Amino acid sequence: MKINRNKYILIATAIVLTMVSCSEDFLNVDKSGSVSVDDYYKTPEDAYAALVSAYDPIRKNSGGFENYITMLNAGSDDHYAGGGSATDGAGIQAFSKYTLDANNIPGSFWSVPYQGVFNANILLVKLPDIPLDEATKTRYIAELKGLRAYYYFDLVRMFGNVPLILTPITTSEVYTVTQAAPSEVYAQIEKDLTEAIPNLPITITSKESGRLSKGAATALLGKVYLYEKKNAEAAAQLALVNGPTPGATSPYGYKLLSKFSDLWVVSNKFNSESILEISHTSEGNSDWGFWGSGRDEGNTVNVMVGPRGYNRMTGAPDLPSGWSFNPVTVDLYNFIKTDPRFNATVFDVLPYEAEAQAQDPPTHAYIAGYQDTGYFLNKFLPRQADVTTGTGAQPLNYKQDTYAIRLADTYLLEAEALGGTGARAQALLDAVRTRVGLPSVPVSQTAIMNERRLELAGEGHRWYDLVRTGKAASVLASRGFIAGKNEIFPIPFGELKNTKLVQNPNY
Known part of the structure; x- marks a missing residue:
């Protein structure tokens, strides 16, 4: 959301109900030096600040050490966890090794999306009494329902069996909440999105970049239907987003960029291919004291995936050093090395290391981290030009946005929903390949999934693709994936303690 968060963030976090864990007393707000819930939600400014707080948890996609992208990459066949050692980030x-349990899973994967749910719930209750014009109020309601659907989609995909909470609850009620069937959660996601879509704008102004649009909510609904295996409904929604002619500008204004590499240019924010984008800024002065709290606004994936101790050699990109998470596996390297998207996706440091070793005296181009392959995720590698000089911690203030949904993704999702057959599916697949100069190949579900792996590598989609298509158990067997267990995460122990929540099967 391209707005001045700093103006609102402290007051918003002080008065908006959040769920850090089920054992937190999230209704008791200290009124000394702050604003209580009863005294808040009175003015249009209050409503806007609360709307901002409902958007803030969406940054978990790429913000904080426990972000979705690096976590989901680590569990796929395309990346390892990496980092500095085998104990660098227990979760x-x-x-990555399928030893996740209730004690080592980071609790934020549960608490942060619920924070978004709770922030949306309370503003939905309070909005009728706030003096706003009806058009603004209607749009806010649509955005809040769309956001709630987004957060529940993350929760149900990660954990399967989650509480479905649609109104603010009291402290005592926290301990009596029970889980809903995944089908109930999906039904509510559908309901929220179908109610939101008619009241969301088609066009988002530059000052509002990052807010939900009609196209973003429609794309999300199509994706939800596909995960439910409602393929006809998924194809219909995704066709609205993709437009009648794959490759041409859609009615919502979406169009594939002509150059794949332009997707990763840091300044190319909210481009024509972006459907739902997670915004980051270098102006938030994020620091270690509140990193990962929701107040930080930088992109943490950038520093996490960079090579450690980087020493620039002749002809090498000018990179700041990173933490060596998510090294690219040899399997992905071999799969993508002849593809035109290789250079934009993978940074191969090994030739530069050989150059460094040939010097007199020998030196290193980088320091090999844990599970090092010499291959790094180039899509998110920052350049020295991206290094900030603000007052915050430099590694925490990279400003590259990330895509939660982009057009090539929805093209391939629609082709899949169509069963991987027919002229429309072929045209959608061809459009993605044509953009990078590849010839047509006969469309099939296998061809579509291969294209998704090449096109979306490192963006956090691969693990979900393997799970929802039933391929995870075979593809990830060498990692320790167990069918009937590892398709979902364990519920964090802190959420189970003294509550009625039941742990997921086999954990």
Whole structure:
């Protein structure tokens, strides 16, 4: 959301109900030096600040050490956890090796999306009494329902069996909440999105970049239907987003960029291919004291995926050093090395390391981290030009946005929903390949999934693709994936303690 968050963030977090864990007393707000819930939600300014707070948890896609992208990459066949050692981030290491349990799963994967749910719930209750014009109020309601659907989609995909909470609850009620069937959660996601879509704008102004649009909510609904295996409904929604002619500008204004590499240019925010974008800024002065709290606004994936101790050699890109998470597997390297998207996706440091070793005296181009392959995720590698000089911690203030949904993704999702057959599916697949100069190949579900792996590598989609298509158990067997267990995460122990929540099967 391209707005001045700093103006609102402290007051918003002080008065908006959040769920850090089920054991937190999230209704008791200290009124000394702050604003209580009863005294808040009175003015249009209050409503806007609360709307901002409902958007803030969406940054978990790429913000904070426990972000979705690096975590989900680590559990796929395309990346390892990496980092400095086998103990560098217990959760990401355990997920990569399928030893994740209730004690080592980061609790934020549960609490942060619920924070978004709770922030949306309370504003939905309070909005009728706030003096706003009806058009603004209607749009806010649509955005809040769309956001709630987004957060529940993350929760149900990650955990399967989650509480479905649609109104603010009291402290005592926290301990009596029970889980809903996944089908109930999906039904509510559908309901929220179908109610939101008619009241969301088609066009988002530059000052509002990052807010939900009609196209973003429609794309999300199509994706939800596909996960439910409602393929006809998924194809219909995704066709609205993609437009009648794949490759041409859609009615919502979406169009594939002509150059794949332009997707990763840091300044190319909210481009024509972007459907739902997670915004980051270098102006938030994020620091270690509140990193990962929701107040930080930088992109943490950038520093996480960079090579450690980087020493620039002749002809090498000018990179700041990183933490060496998510090294690219040899399997993905071999799969993508002849593809035109390789250079934009993978940074191969090994030739530069050979150059460094040939010097007199020998030196290193980088320091090999844990599970090092020499291949790094170039889509998110920052350049020295991206390094900030603000007052915050430099590694936490990169400003590259990330895509939660982009057009090539929805093209391939629609082709899949169509069963991987027919002229429309072929045209959608061809459009993605034509953009990078590849010839047509006969459309099939296998061809579509291969294209998704090449096109979306490192963006956090691969693990979900393997799980929802039933391929995870075979593809990830060598990692320790167990069918009937690892398709969802364990519920964090802190959420189970003294509550009626039941742990997921086999954990």
